[in-house]
Amino acid sequence: MPNRQVNPLLREVLGDSLRDIRTRQRRTLREVSSAARVSLGYLSEVERGEKEASSELLAAISGALDVPLSVVLDDVARRFEAYASVTVLPVRASVAA
């Protein structure tokens, strides 16, 4: 992907975080989307980083996962930090490109 920007986007990292939280709970997309009252397709797109979650739906999803939004954001911040610490190494930057 030659045009891939170096830093991931918030929706991509947030989606990874939400998916990891859900799968650690061994819950399905169907269960969590139903609990959050969002469509399964929407939740799936959010988890894949393909759609921006509105603040209202993000609150509903974190509520359905029973995880405070502060914990989700902390996890997302840690992932961005980890990413930044990797991309200062030129060899990794070329691998990521």
Next chain:
Amino acid sequence: MPNRQVNPLLREVLGDSLRDIRTRQRRTLREVSSAARVSLGYLSEVERGEKEASSELLAAISGALDVPLSVVLDDVARRFEAYASVTVLPVRASVAA
């Protein structure tokens, strides 16, 4: 505001955080919006929590502020934590309503 929900929304807390970072730098909306290549009106709406910032524009704004997104998200997470610790007190909940 009787129908005001108890928990603030991400866009509201994110907007507060971005505005505080900008004002601590003593920079104007015009300066930062120009550096981020977003319209002044858009940045103003984001800071007031009235508009969802797309992941691309959030990256541009945090870049213009020269603050890593991880730092912004950390700040937002702390604000949500502080809010949660306040709202367990009934007297504060009624004041916030």
